[in-house]
Structures are given as structure tokens and as C-alpha cells.
Amino acid sequence: MDDQAAPPSPDSVDPARPLEQARALDPARYIGAQALGFDQREILARNWQVVAPASAPASALASPGDHVVREIGGVPILLVRNGEGVLNGFLNICRHRAGPLALCDGKGAKRLRCAYHGWAYDLDGQLRTAPEMQTAEGFDVSGIALERIEVEVWGGMVFARIGSGPAFADVMAGMDEIVGPDQLDGLRHHHSRLYDVACNWKVYVDNYLEGYHLPFVHPDLTQVVSYPDYTTELARHWSLQRSPIDAETDAYAAGEALYFFIYPNTMLNILPGRMQTNRVVPDGPDRCRVEFDFYYAPGNTDRADADDAFSDSVQEEDRLICEHVQKGLASGAYQPGRLSPAQEAGVWHWQNLLREAYANSG
Ligand code: FES
Ligand SMILES: [Fe+2]
Structure with missing residues (x-):
């Protein structure tokens, strides 16, 4: 106001x-x-703050590739369950030019694909493919990963934070x-x-x-x-x-x-x-x-x-x-x-x- x-x-x-x-x-x-x-x-x-239900059968994070998008302190974040069942937290900010990896909650993703130019990360945040980047000198997907955030599961809830x-x-x-x-x-x-x-x-x-x-x-x-x-x-x-x-x-x-x-x-x-x-x-x-x-x-x-x-x-x-x-x-x-x-x-x-x-x- x-x-x-x-x-x-x-x-x-x-x-x-x-x-x-x-x-x-x-x-x-x-x-x-x-x-x-x-x-x-x-x-x-x-x-720390509660950001999502953790593990209930119908939870948005029950199975591999399930993900939720939230915001902490004005910063977009993404929680995703990987293939081994581990819950990962990342900034929902692409390492290319800050696009979003996901626009909304979703189920069963195999990759986290940026909505802007299609850079694709695995469920552990590692960049796997990046279209049209062959002529970028020294560019190597293996050296690029999403920024992690801390997550904790307590009492069936996911808590997260992004700073110290x-x-x-x-x-x-x-x-x-x-x-x-x-x-x-x-x-x-x-x-x-x-x-x-x-x-x-x-x-x-x-x-x-x-x-x-x-x-x-x-x-x-x-x-x-x-x-x-x-x-x-x-x-x-x-x-x-x-x-x-x-x-x-x-x-x-x-x-x-x-x-x-x-x-x-x-x-x-x-x-x-x-x-x-x-x-x-x-x-x-x-x-x-x-x-x-x-x-x-x-x-x-x-x-x-x-x-x-x-x-x-x-x-x-x-x-x-x-x-x-x-x-x-x-x-x-x-x-x-x-x-x-x-x-x-x-x-x-x-x-x-x-x-x-x-x-x-x-
Ligand atoms: S901002 Fe993500 S691919 Fe360009
Ligand atoms: Fe009240």
C-alpha cells in the first residue's frame, strides 16, 4: 500500500x-x-519452515520424479524425490539464464527440464543435456548442477530453508x-x-x-x-x-x-x-x-x-x-x-x- x-x-x-x-x-x-x-x-x-507434506501415500512427493514448487524468502525452490527415494531440494532457478525447472507441482518427472531453453537436469540436480551448446568453448555439462537447499523431514512434513x-x-x-x-x-x-x-x-x-x-x-x-x-x-x-x-x-x-x-x-x-x-x-x-x-x-x-x-x-x-x-x-x-x-x-x-x-x- x-x-x-x-x-x-x-x-x-x-x-x-x-x-x-x-x-x-x-x-x-x-x-x-x-x-x-x-x-x-x-x-x-x-x-526453517514447513513447505510440503512428506510421505503420505497420496502426497505430492510420494514417488520418484514427484516434485513441488514453492518460494522461501522470495526465492523459487523445487523439491523432488529421486529414483532412490531421496528427497532433494534445489533452487528452482536454471544455471543458464534463471529460467524455472518446473512451473507447478508435478508427478513422475524423469528429468527437470528448464521451461525456457530446455536444459535438462537429472533428479539429483546434475545438468545432463543442453541444446545448441556444442560451440560454446569449454562448456561441459558435468560441471553444472542446480544449487541445493537444505531439507529435513519431521513428523510427515518437509521443512526447508535456503540460507544459514x-x-x-x-x-x-x-x-x-x-x-x-x-x-x-x-x-x-x-x-x-x-x-x-x-x-x-x-x-x-x-x-x-x-x-x-x-x-x-x-x-x-x-x-x-x-x-x-x-x-x-x-x-x-x-x-x-x-x-x-x-x-x-x-x-x-x-x-x-x-x-x-x-x-x-x-x-x-x-x-x-x-x-x-x-x-x-x-x-x-x-x-x-x-x-x-x-x-x-x-x-x-x-x-x-x-x-x-x-x-x-x-x-x-x-x-x-x-x-x-x-x-x-x-x-x-x-x-x-x-x-x-x-x-x-x-x-x-x-x-x-x-x-x-x-x-x-x-
Ligand atoms: S534459462 Fe534454463 S535453459 Fe535457458
Ligand atoms: Fe483468530
């Missing part, structure tokens, strides 16, 4: 304060192309003790959805990280999850909101809802017998796209349509409030307000991780 807004300057990072004294993040971080460029390069590209940041094991440390990959491995990917929201990607994350807004924004959801019993746990790289589920409603089975946020843009919403994952991807300074993937325990999918409709209505409520918040942040008339220590510990934790990234950039 406002690319002309003054970019945040490196010396404008307000220090992390104790929760009882905390304020919300500087609104300048939510507006303009320069702020977005920093987030893409220094925060989103460097850190904390190790995957360090990021996930402690999660296994609450919900192990073994428990999640039993779930199967069911369907995906995309949502477009007219707000900076961080507004969507801020909103995810507190239950404070539930009675006001989600009256129906408030009947199902026990808002006063929300608790928040904070780890180094992730936070967890927990809520008991009221067994008398039919939207969810009884048990506990676990809402994990893994810095910077992954959410794992784990309910008895199912899980919904979200990845928040910027689509300009004041737009984002949220990728939803729904997973179910085998035999538990009869509620999928009802779950999807309920999730869709909650999502619409969040979309509307996030779009209003973006307008307030971009107005030039907002000064960061105080946070609720009782309800916004998750917001405080994540905004301090952002402050750390901003301070380290100086």
Missing part, C-alpha cells in the same frame, strides 16, 4: 523489555518494500517431548488450501499468537476452545498455546488443542486425530498468502468437510481483522501499544525474536 513510507533505520530497534513492560513492534516494520526485503532475506530465507541460520535440531529441540514425530507420522495428508490476506505477513503471525482476540473476533470458536484456560509455553525458537477442548461441542473431539508456532512462519495446529499446518508467505509488503495443509489419522476423515468449513469461517474472521490492523499500522498515526502479560506472551516472544534479527542486521 505504502512503498513510500520511511523505512526502519537500523538504530530504531527498540530493545526487548520484560513482558510486564512490553510494547508491540514498531509499525514501520510492517510497511514498505525495504522492510519486506529485510524480512525476506534475513528472516524468512534463513530459517540455526540448525534444524536446535530449532525443534523440546518439541518431541510434547508431540513426537511418531505421533504425527501416523497422520495422512488430506487436502490443501491457500488464503490471500491483505496484510503484512507479520500481522497474520501476531494475530495467531494470542487467544486474547477470541471472544471478540471468533464467537463460535470461543464456544469450542476454552479461552480462559489457554496457556502459553515459550522455547527458544518456538512457542506453544495449549487449550483444552470442550467435549460437548461437535466441532472437535475432546482432548487438547496444541497450537505450535515455529519461528518465523510455521504453525502446527494439532488436535486429536488431526493436524492443520500453516505457512505464512509474503506477497508484497502489505499482502500475504497462507498455505494450509490438513492431515487426518486414517479412518478419521469423515469430519474433513465440516472441519474445513469451520476452519474457513474462522479464517475469514481473522482475515478481516488482520486487514483492518494493517490499515491502522500503515496510517502513520499509530504508536506501539502495551501488551497484555496474561494473554500476549507469545506475541512478545516472537516480536523479540524479530527484534533480535533487526538488531543483528545493524
Whole structure:
């Protein structure tokens, strides 16, 4: 909306304060192309995020040659399963003149053939053939390969990143003790959805990280999850909101809802017998796209349509409030307000991780 807004300057990072004294993040971080460029390069590209379901039978990556295309920090990436079943990650950028190896998800490819001039790479990223290159002096396909990115499979999901940041094991440390990959491995990917929201990607994350807004924004959801019993746990790289589920409603089975946020843009919403994952991807300074993937325990999918409709209505409520918040942040008339220590510990934790990234950039 406002690319002309003054970019945040490196010396404008307000220090992390104790929760009882905390304020919300500087609104300048939510507006303009320069702020977005920093987030893409220094925060989103460097850190692990969920990018696709891994190994469910119907997964887009189940068999050799199956591939998915995504974006991390604004950089196109490609995941592909090779002939031996190994999952490879590459930049989806041809070594010739930056064309795409794949334009969309696909199944059973024998080669990764660039859509621009047809250079063809094998499923391990090695260039095999390049048309019309015989007279290029010293040109040798064997010395050319796609640039690899790091991938990890955890709990039936593929995580990836493209830059250097904390190790995957360090990021996930402690999660296994609450919900192990073994428990999640039993779930199967069911369907995906995309949502477009007219707000900076961080507004969507801020909103995810507190239950404070539930009675006001989600009256129906408030009947199902026990808002006063929300608790928040904070780890180094992730936070967890927990809520008991009221067994008398039919939207969810009884048990506990676990809402994990893994810095910077992954959410794992784990309910008895199912899980919904979200990845928040910027689509300009004041737009984002949220990728939803729904997973179910085998035999538990009869509620999928009802779950999807309920999730869709909650999502619409969040979309509307996030779009209003973006307008307030971009107005030039907002000064960061105080946070609720009782309800916004998750917001405080994540905004301090952002402050750390901003301070380290100086
Ligand atoms: S850019 Fe890929 S073949 Fe030319
Ligand atoms: Fe919400």
C-alpha cells in the first residue's frame, strides 16, 4: 500500500523489555518494500519452515520424479524425490539464464527440464543435456548442477530453508517431548488450501499468537476452545498455546488443542486425530498468502468437510481483522501499544525474536 513510507533505520530497534513492560513492534516494520526485503532475506530465507507434506501415500512427493514448487524468502525452490527415494531440494532457478525447472507441482518427472531453453537436469540436480551448446568453448555439462537447499523431514512434513541460520535440531529441540514425530507420522495428508490476506505477513503471525482476540473476533470458536484456560509455553525458537477442548461441542473431539508456532512462519495446529499446518508467505509488503495443509489419522476423515468449513469461517474472521490492523499500522498515526502479560506472551516472544534479527542486521 505504502512503498513510500520511511523505512526502519537500523538504530530504531527498540530493545526487548520484560513482558510486564512490553510494547508491540514498531509499525514501520510492517510497511514498505525495504522492510519486506529485510524480512525476506534475513528472516524468512534463513530459517526453517514447513513447505510440503512428506510421505503420505497420496502426497505430492510420494514417488520418484514427484516434485513441488514453492518460494522461501522470495526465492523459487523445487523439491523432488529421486529414483532412490531421496528427497532433494534445489533452487528452482536454471544455471543458464534463471529460467524455472518446473512451473507447478508435478508427478513422475524423469528429468527437470528448464521451461525456457530446455536444459535438462537429472533428479539429483546434475545438468545432463543442453541444446545448441556444442560451440560454446569449454562448456561441459558435468560441471553444472542446480544449487541445493537444505531439507529435513519431521513428523510427515518437509521443512526447508535456503540460507544459514540455526540448525534444524536446535530449532525443534523440546518439541518431541510434547508431540513426537511418531505421533504425527501416523497422520495422512488430506487436502490443501491457500488464503490471500491483505496484510503484512507479520500481522497474520501476531494475530495467531494470542487467544486474547477470541471472544471478540471468533464467537463460535470461543464456544469450542476454552479461552480462559489457554496457556502459553515459550522455547527458544518456538512457542506453544495449549487449550483444552470442550467435549460437548461437535466441532472437535475432546482432548487438547496444541497450537505450535515455529519461528518465523510455521504453525502446527494439532488436535486429536488431526493436524492443520500453516505457512505464512509474503506477497508484497502489505499482502500475504497462507498455505494450509490438513492431515487426518486414517479412518478419521469423515469430519474433513465440516472441519474445513469451520476452519474457513474462522479464517475469514481473522482475515478481516488482520486487514483492518494493517490499515491502522500503515496510517502513520499509530504508536506501539502495551501488551497484555496474561494473554500476549507469545506475541512478545516472537516480536523479540524479530527484534533480535533487526538488531543483528545493524
Ligand atoms: S534459462 Fe534454463 S535453459 Fe535457458
Ligand atoms: Fe483468530
